[in-house]
Amino acid sequence: MMQRALGGLGILCAACISAGCGASDTRSVLHFWAMGREGEVVQELLPEFERLHPGIHVEVEQLPWSEAHQKLLTAVAGDSTPDLCQLGNSWIPEFVALKALAPLQQRIAASATITPADYFSGIWDSNVADAAIYGVPWYVDTRLLFYRTDLIAEAGFTAPPTSWGEWLRVLSAIKERAYGERYGILLPLNEYDPLIALALQQSQPMLRDNGTHGNFASAEFERTFGFYVDMFRKRYAPSVRESEISNVWTEFGRGYFAFYISGPWNIGEFRRRLPAALDGKWMTAPLPGPDGPGASIAGGSSLAVFRGSKHLDAAWQLIEFLSQPAVQQRFHALTGDLPPRRSSWDAPEIAADAFSRAFRDQLERVKPRPKVAEWERIATEMQLMTERVVRGDLTVHDGAVELDARTDAILAKRRQLLSEGAVL
Amino acid sequence: MTPARAGILLAAPALCVIAVFFFIPVAIALALSVTDFDIYALADIANLRFVGLRNYIDLLSTPLFWQALGNTLYFASVGVPLSIGASLGAALLLNSRLAWARGFFRTALFAPVVTTLVAVAIIWRYLLHTRYGLINYGLSRLGFAPVDWLGDPHIAMPAIILFTVWKSFGYNMVIFLAALQGIPETLNEAASLDGAGAWARFRHVTLPMLGPTLLLVSILTIAGFFQLFAEPYVMTQGGPAQSTVSVLYFMYEMGFKWWNLGTASAVAFVLFLMMFAVTLVQMAVARKVAPP
Numbered sequence: 001m002m003q004r005a006l007g008g009l010g011i012l013c014a015a016c017i018s019a020g021c022g023a024s025d026t027r028s029v030l031h032f033w034a035m036g037r038e039g040e041v042v043q044e045l046l047p048e049f050e051r052l053h054p055g056i057h058v059e060v061e062q063l064p065w066s067e068a069h070q071k072l073l074t075a076v077a078g079d080s081t082p083d084l085c086q087l088g089n090s091w092i093p094e095f096v097a098l099k100a101l102a103p104l105q106q107r108i109a110a111s112a113t114i115t116p117a118d119y120f121s122g123i124w125d126s127n128v129a130d131a132a133i134y135g136v137p138w139y140v141d142t143r144l145l146f147y148r149t150d151l152i153a154e155a156g157f158t159a160p161p162t163s164w165g166e167w168l169r170v171l172s173a174i175k176e177r178a179y180g181e182r183y184g185i186l187l188p189l190n191e192y193d194p195l196i197a198l199a200l201q202q203s204q205p206m207l208r209d210n211g212t213h214g215n216f217a218s219a220e221f222e223r224t225f226g227f228y229v230d231m232f233r234k235r236y237a238p239s240v241r242e243s244e245i246s247n248v249w250t251e252f253g254r255g256y257f258a259f260y261i262s263g264p265w266n267i268g269e270f271r272r273r274l275p276a277a278l279d280g281k282w283m284t285a286p287l288p289g290p291d292g293p294g295a296s297i298a299g300g301s302s303l304a305v306f307r308g309s310k311h312l313d314a315a316w317q318l319i320e321f322l323s324q325p326a327v328q329q330r331f332h333a334l335t336g337d338l339p340p341r342r343s344s345w346d347a348p349e350i351a352a353d354a355f356s357r358a359f360r361d362q363l364e365r366v367k368p369r370p371k372v373a374e375w376e377r378i379a380t381e382m383q384l385m386t387e388r389v390v391r392g393d394l395t396v397h398d399g400a401v402e403l404d405a406r407t408d409a410i411l412a413k414r415r416q417l418l419s420e421g422a423v424l
Numbered sequence: 425m426t427p428a429r430a431g432i433l434l435a436a437p438a439l440c441v442i443a444v445f446f447f448i449p450v451a452i453a454l455a456l457s458v459t460d461f462d463i464y465a466l467a468d469i470a471n472l473r474f475v476g477l478r479n480y481i482d483l484l485s486t487p488l489f490w491q492a493l494g495n496t497l498y499f500a501s502v503g504v505p506l507s508i509g510a511s512l513g514a515a516l517l518l519n520s521r522l523a524w525a526r527g528f529f530r531t532a533l534f535a536p537v538v539t540t541l542v543a544v545a546i547i548w549r550y551l552l553h554t555r556y557g558l559i560n561y562g563l564s565r566l567g568f569a570p571v572d573w574l575g576d577p578h579i580a581m582p583a584i585i586l587f588t589v590w591k592s593f594g595y596n597m598v599i600f601l602a603a604l605q606g607i608p609e610t611l612n613e614a615a616s617l618d619g620a621g622a623w624a625r626f627r628h629v630t631l632p633m634l635g636p637t638l639l640l641v642s643i644l645t646i647a648g649f650f651q652l653f654a655e656p657y658v659m660t661q662g663g664p665a666q667s668t669v670s671v672l673y674f675m676y677e678m679g680f681k682w683w684n685l686g687t688a689s690a691v692a693f694v695l696f697l698m699m700f701a702v703t704l705v706q707m708a709v710a711r712k713v714a715p716p
Contacts, residue, residue, distance in 0.1 A: 070680065077466055098467040190663060241663055244575045246553055373463055377682050387665050391577070413464060417471060424464075 027057040030314050031082035036065045038086055038301065041334045049321045056314045076100045083309040084318065086301045087135055089126040090369055090376065096129045097373035097424050102305040102312060103132040113320045118341045122298035122366035129371060130423070135302030136319050137340035141263045142296045143197045143287065144362050146270065150281040151258040160285035164227055167288045171236040174258050184236035185259040189390065191242065192383035193297060194261040197287060199224045200367045201294035211372040212415045214407030216400045225396050232390040239390055249273040263299070267355045268336040284358040298366035300340065374410050381406045457689035466683070479690035491666060492674040495581060499670065500649040503585045507645055510593040515600035534594040541591065545658040548587050549574065574660055577667040584655050584668055592648065596641045603637040604630070639710045643703055650699050671695050
């Protein structure tokens with residue numbers, strides 16, 4: 001008797017639970033993976049989206065950046081991808097090669113909200129592969145100069161350099177006046193982005209023949225490579241890795257270096273972490289080029305839809321919502337991330353911010369990284385080769401030739417598949 | 425039911441578990457090592473090719489593999505004797521009659537073993553910092569120039585060895601301590617009566633009695649040191665100039681960073697064969713030195 005009563009209770013409970021679930025589950029559930037701070041903050045924007053689209057419930061899963069790439073690859077391998085995700089735009093070629101992403105060009109063409117011409121063209125281009133579009137830029141990231149206005153003034157300059165020649169003059173003047181431990185610029189030896197940004201300023205691409213061979217032995221890349229390595233050889237830059245700089249912000253505040261090539265997230269970090277005494281003593285500037293203002297990397301994150309999603313329409317509605325200039329402006333207020341659309345920059349809070357101005361200018365001159373799935377590995381080889389050349393194991397020319405050989409080896413399978421007529 | 429059958433039945437569940445979690449994965453890894461499995465194969469299995477022994481042959485012509493192998497051998501050949509020596513020394517000190525606060529020191533010296541590697545590695549990174557580190561501060565007080573511990577390709581590996589020995593010697597120390605306590609005091613007393621000094625007692629009484637323990641400890645330590653991975657991963661990311669890339673670190677990058685699972689599996693088998701060979705040599709040496 002007791003057992004039956006308990007059993008009955010159990011069934012009743014189960015019924016309650018399933019009814020409860022059922023009531024909230026008439027909406028379709030959209031799984032959205034987002035990384036780091038963006039994954040946290042985007043949840044504040046979603047109540048409005050769900051109010052506007054009562055049939056959709058968005059489940060955000062937050063991934064730490066350090067795990068994200070691995071987790072996404074595993075999801076593709078295990079066929080357990082979300083409906084949509086935030087995707088670093090340098091990863092797009094890899095996920096395109098994996099055939100994991102849904103092409104979006106038709107939806108974009110039909111969209112009233114998303115107008116490609118309003119986006120910074122380099123950023124937009126980073127989502128394009130073989131005329132198909134696999135992502136919509138969400139926020140942008142590019143590399144430019146953070147510098148100490150007081151230190152370059154001390155060295156006799158009133159404005160930041162705009163060309164490599166001027167830059168070298170400023171660096172040399174800082175070095176001449178440096179008593180004790182001061183360098184012109186910090187270029188951590190374990191980072192490849194500054195070198196890539198400078199290499200993108202040249203008209204010759206870093207890979208040739210549809211991304212099947214390295215093009216590092218070109219005269220233009222060698223010039224960039226030589227310029228970069230010279231900054232170490234002339235002791236303008238310390239030969240250190242990032243782990244040897246205990247804290248970039250503290251060192252910048254102490255004047256250990258005057259220039260630092262970094263991205264928009266550091267505007268907020270420098271503001272928060274630099275002492276009040278340094279207010280007004282630092283600024284951002286566009287990246288100097290070989291002859292006048294140069295290009296930089298078109299980085300940032302896009303929103304991409306997975307091919308396996310069963311809610312393609314709902315996913316697209318969320319992308320459209322997050323792409324509205326008003327929503328992007330709110331997102332900027334919450335995160336400090338810079339919006340990818342020119343019209344989103346019209347908001348007074350963004351337009352009036354002195355530190356963001358250089359980014360607005362730079363974003364008109366950004367280029368995507370070479371679009372091959374193997375790019376990150378090639379970039380790592382660039383960083384290793386830089387380290388070797390800086391240490392004097394190889395000359396700049398031999399380093400560039402060796403870099404080509406290694407790149408060609410990494411791209412062997414891509415070459416083979418393309419020669420067999422595969423579409424990558 | 426025959427006894428043999430009953431035995432097989434009894435062992436069957438355990439054998440199943442070992443088959444599913446050990447033999448099948450190893451067989452799959454072996455199969456992977458003769459293919460060029462990469463992200464293209466992940467996208468479309470039609471892009472997977474059988475390459476025979478090419479992964480192994482390519483490996484032999486990859487400079488980084490040889491460098492990783494050299495780094496690992498350097499690390500093991502310096503680190504293992506240092507680690508065992510430190511363990512034995514600490515165990516002898518703790519076991520000596522003169523030692524005081526034995527319980528405290530035993531715990532203190534064992535503590536690094538149970539701490540989280542990542543956390544202590546970060547603390548060591550601060551200790552080893554070129555400009556602000558405590559170690560360089562101490563050296564400067566003694567009149568030495570600062571050492572670029574983790575930034576100089578020639579010094580990064582010794583720094584990692586120092587850290588690893590500090591982190592791991594406590595474990596073997598406890599094993600040695602147990603073995604030392606198992607040596608009957610009467611043997612030492614008899615040797616003393618025969619006129620043996622401290623060194624002779626150590627050489628002719630303690631060491632032979634520790635023989636089997638020493639063999640066990642050296643096999644375990646060598647196996648552990650050949651698997652060097654987390655220390656460079658946290659402290660140097662393989663740098664500077666790839667001077668701290670170990671075989672396992674190389675395999676990790678190949679497999680999980682660049683997704684070349686074919687090559688990574690080949691590295692795993694090469695590492696297995698190497699460790700197998702080293703262990704065989706050790707066993708042979710042990711049999712020669714101490715005939716049963």
